[in-house]
Amino acid sequence: MSTLSEVVAALKDRFAEVTDSEFRGQTRVVVQQSQCFDALSCLKNEYGFDMLVDVTCVDYLNFRDATDRFGLVYVLAGTESNLQLTVRVMLNEPDLTVPSVVPLWEGANWMEREVWDMFGIRFEGHPDLRRILLPEEFAAHPLRKDYPLQGRGERHNFPVLTRAEA
Amino acid sequence: MTTATRTIGSASAREEDYLWTLNFGPQHPATHTTLRIVLKLDGERVVDAVPDIGYLHSGFEKLGEHLDYNQYVTVTDRMNYISPMANNVAWHHAVETLLGIELTPRCKYIRVLISELARISDHLLSTGAMGLDTGAFTFFLYAFYQREKIYDIFETLCGARFTNSYTRVGGVMHDITPLVVEKIRAFIKDFPKTLEDMEKLLNRNRIFVDRTTDVGVLTKEEAINRSCTGPIARASGVTRDVRKDQPYLGYEDFDFQVCCAKAGDCFARYYVRMAEMRESLKILAQAVENIPAGPANIGVDERTALPTKQQVYQTIEGTITHFELVMANRGFEVPCEEVYAANETGNGELGFYIAGDGSNVAYRARCRPPSFIHFAVFPHLIRGHTLSDLVAVLGSLNIIAAELDR
Numbered sequence: 049m050s051t052l053s054e055v056v057a058a059l060k061d062r063f064a065e066v067t068d069s070e071f072r073g074q075t076r077v078v079v080q081q082s083q084c085f086d087a088l089s090c091l092k093n094e095y096g097f098d099m100l101v102d103v104t105c106v107d108y109l110n111f112r113d114a115t116d117r118f119g120l121v122y123v124l125a126g127t128e129s130n131l132q133l134t135v136r137v138m139l140n141e142p143d144l145t146v147p148s149v150v151p152l153w154e155g156a157n158w159m160e161r162e163v164w165d166m167f168g169i170r171f172e173g174h175p176d177l178r179r180i181l182l183p184e185e186f187a188a189h190p191l192r193k194d195y196p197l198q199g200r201g202e203r204h205n206f207p208v209l210t211r212a213e214a
Numbered sequence: 215m216t217t218a219t220r221t222i223g224s225a226s227a228r229e230e231d232y233l234w235t236l237n238f239g240p241q242h243p244a245t246h247t248t249l250r251i252v253l254k255l256d257g258e259r260v261v262d263a264v265p266d267i268g269y270l271h272s273g274f275e276k277l278g279e280h281l282d283y284n285q286y287v288t289v290t291d292r293m294n295y296i297s298p299m300a301n302n303v304a305w306h307h308a309v310e311t312l313l314g315i316e317l318t319p320r321c322k323y324i325r326v327l328i329s330e331l332a333r334i335s336d337h338l339l340s341t342g343a344m345g346l347d348t349g350a351f352t353f354f355l356y357a358f359y360q361r362e363k364i365y366d367i368f369e370t371l372c373g374a375r376f377t378n379s380y381t382r383v384g385g386v387m388h389d390i391t392p393l394v395v396e397k398i399r400a401f402i403k404d405f406p407k408t409l410e411d412m413e414k415l416l417n418r419n420r421i422f423v424d425r426t427t428d429v430g431v432l433t434k435e436e437a438i439n440r441s442c443t444g445p446i447a448r449a450s451g452v453t454r455d456v457r458k459d460q461p462y463l464g465y466e467d468f469d470f471q472v473c474c475a476k477a478g479d480c481f482a483r484y485y486v487r488m489a490e491m492r493e494s495l496k497i498l499a500q501a502v503e504n505i506p507a508g509p510a511n512i513g514v515d516e517r518t519a520l521p522t523k524q525q526v527y528q529t530i531e532g533t534i535t536h537f538e539l540v541m542a543n544r545g546f547e548v549p550c551e552e553v554y555a556a557n558e559t560g561n562g563e564l565g566f567y568i569a570g571d572g573s574n575v576a577y578r579a580r581c582r583p584p585s586f587i588h589f590a591v592f593p594h595l596i597r598g599h600t601l602s603d604l605v606a607v608l609g610s611l612n613i614i615a616a617e618l619d620r
Contacts, residue, residue, distance in 0.1 A: 071549075071551045071552070071553065072311055072312070072314060072551075072553055074553060074554065076552075098438050098439070099438050099439075099441060099454075100441050101441065101554075101556070101563070101565065101582065102554065102565060102567065102580070102582040104567050104578075104580040104582075106552070106569050106577070106578045106580075107578075111550075111569075111571055111577060112550060112571060112572065113550075121552075121554075121567060121580075123554050123565070123567070123582075125454075127438055127452060127453075127454050130459050130460075132460070132554075134554060153439055153440075153441065154436070154439045154440045155439060155440040155441030155442075155587060155590065156441075157590055158586060158587070158589075158590040159441075159587070162586075166275075179268075180267065180268065181267065181268040181271040181619055181620075182268060182271065183268070190273065190276060191275060191276060197273075197276060197277075197279075197280055
């Protein structure tokens, strides 16, 4: 069973431009957009990270000293090894597409749909990439930092069905 | 009316011609909350289920980017509202991980007490509602009577029965009082009897066992692959429990077992929850007798925990700290960093991914809701079963729509 530092070292060996950092005992690696599927697949198949704990995203629009717009976050865990690793992928407009990890972890299905819904990041190869929490006709991606807290009047202009039309 | 051109059973009959579509929810007694499932039925058998969620979406994560670390705790109450205390603890656990705060031993024990009470209350509701859906009404009443006792304890502790908002950064709202300790002791003494009665009611109940055994089977591999946690995963044989694997709040000091089953069906999920309540009682008994002396909150000079009202009104340090923390342009010293911190709540792993940007409002407050992840498994579990199994599976997953949609 390899330790987390060995996993990170092996990952840096295999994939160029992988950087790692540690904060409060949590190890994070940043992987290039083009290599993200291969890196995640390698972590799952070779290093025993068999559980995808979470997929989420951070919009760094107003973040101090941020160079990238979006940071996609995968939190991985190994149920046997009990290791936890955060993998981040930096994305910039206009290319907001990453390969879907549903072929690796079935659990990514809804989590990726939520990220698409809230941030507008497209997951290529996802079996069913529809909005999940918001209605289909919603136009914006509300967890982006340029979307106001009060919304853009969607609530007031919501299509109303009368009983006769329904 | 036009006559059908095909005969039933002919080769030209397409599949969708004889499948029924049934809309289940968003208002249905067995969903307990607001969620909708579109079912494709072949007679009584469920061919496919398409969940449609988002009816209760209220932008909790967006709100998290506008409320400060202490204010947001009121929103976490409303996520999994059947165990709000556990959500409070999980949120502030993540915030304290980001801020690098080490709690006082007394505070850790208080938080262990309330998390375990919350777990029992969560399991009582989920098993109770599952019993109710499968026809065991008495069982439900037994469960709810004890939930009421837990509400009483919470009311004595913090004044609120339902939406507690009890924790604060670096501490809790009020220190625990002897009356609360007494009530918890009484609960520990009374509850095993009810638990025994509940087990006697359902564990060997023909109707219940027949309706739940081999229904909605989730194998161990699938449970891991589909990111299941908590009782759902443990009923399938996954031994993961955050309390044991990444101990927080001093859970390593307590003697308790991780309850697992191998079957992975609805009955196993019910059984694991019942067994977990006994383990929670063990933790409660150990914690309530060993609450360390000393302050519940971090000292005023650390400038992280809100001072008590007495300190605010009677000491100058208290007044200064209070204003430093509540004023909009002051507040906590937050690093420009990101953490993921999770707690084991009744429903599974409740994690928060918080990004701090130096201000006292989170830059991103992502919640990893166990209900959301477990509901994604639902279509897989129900395929091939009958319509009446749907309520058993739904009950065993314990889907809380407020947490599902946030």
